[in-house]
Amino acid sequence: MGFSNSGRSKILIIEDDNYMQLIMKRFLGKAYEIEICPSALEALTFLQNGNIPDLVISDLNTPNLSGLDFVQQISSSDFFKSIPVIIVSGEDSSEVRIRCLNRGADDFVVKPFNPAELEARIRAILRRIGKPVAV
Numbered sequence: 113m114g115f116s117n118s119g120r121s122k123i124l125i126i127e128d129d130n131y132m133q134l135i136m137k138r139f140l141g142k143a144y145e146i147e148i149c150p151s152a153l154e155a156l157t158f159l160q161n162g163n164i165p166d167l168v169i170s171d172l173n174t175p176n177l178s179g180l181d182f183v184q185q186i187s188s189s190d191f192f193k194s195i196p197v198i199i200v201s202g203e204d205s206s207e208v209r210i211r212c213l214n215r216g217a218d219d220f221v222v223k224p225f226n227p228a229e230l231e232a233r234i235r236a237i238l239r240r241i242g243k244p245v246a247v
Contacts (some may be wrong), residue, residue, distance in 0.1 A: 114147070114158075114161070114162075114163045115163050115164075115165065116145065117126045117149060119142070119209070120144055120145045120244060120246070121144050121145070121166040121167065121238055121243050121246070122145045122147070122164075122165040122166050122167075123140060123144045123145070123146050123147075123165055123166065123167050123168070123169060123234070124147050124148075124149065124155060124158065124163070124165035124169070125137070125140075125147070125148045125149070125166045125168075125170075126129045126147060126148075126149050126150075126151070126152050126154075126168065126169070126170035126171060126174055126179060126182065126206075127148060127150065127169075127174070127200075127219075128151060128171065128174050128175055129171070130143075130159055130222070132171070132223075132228065133148050133150075135150075135207045135227065135229045136166050136227075136230075138142045139227040139230075139231070140227075140231065141231075142246075143231070143246030144172070144234075144246060147163065149165065150174070150175070150177050151174050151175045151177065152174045152176070152177040152178065152179055152181065152182035152238065153176040153177045155170070155174075156177070156182065156185065156186075159186070159187060159192055164192075164193075164195070164197060165196065166169065166196075166220070166238060166241070166243045167184075167196050167198065167234060167237060167238060167243075168182075168186075168195055168196070168197045168198070169197075169200060169230075169234075170179070170182055170183070170197055170198070170199055170200070171199075171201065172199050172200070172201035172203060172208070172209075172212070172244060173201065173203075173211075174223055178203070178209065179199050179212075180192045180199070180212055180215055182197075183197050183199065183212065183215050183216045183217050184216060186216070186217045187215065187216030189210055193201045193216075195218065196218040196219075196237045196241060197217050197218055198217070198218060198219040198221060198230075198233060198234070198237070199219070199220045200220075200221045200222075200223055200225065200230075201213045201220070201221075201223060202222070202223045203222075204222040208220075219233050219237065221233065227243070231246075
């Protein structure tokens with residue numbers, strides 16, 4: 113497991129639900145290089161092993177370490193803090209969204225979501241940070 117040198121933007125997805133993994137990989141995998149970790153703890157190990165994505169999409173509620181804790185950990189790391197993170201969650205309260213954004217998330221998407229909207233948000237972030245954007 114790890115990213116290749118495909119030239120496409122690399123997205124790490126942290127999602128424990130197999131159905132959501134399949135949907136995101138199928139939809140986003142056409143344009144981006146995708147790696148999936150079923151937990152934020154595994155994602156931290158993945159990053160520490162030198163697999164650096166251009167963007168992370170993380171479920172808020174993952175086993176062992178929440179998406180919120182993941183965001184906080186990489187935001188406080190000098191090495192990983194520049195990696196943008198989009199949080200996805202079935203929780204749509206304003207309080208939860210604000211907490212995630214204040215702790216370092218770059219965007220928040222409520223499940224269920226339109227995959228085209230998620231991809232538009234990904235493209236906007238990648239454009240902003242100067243990474244290759246799928247057409």
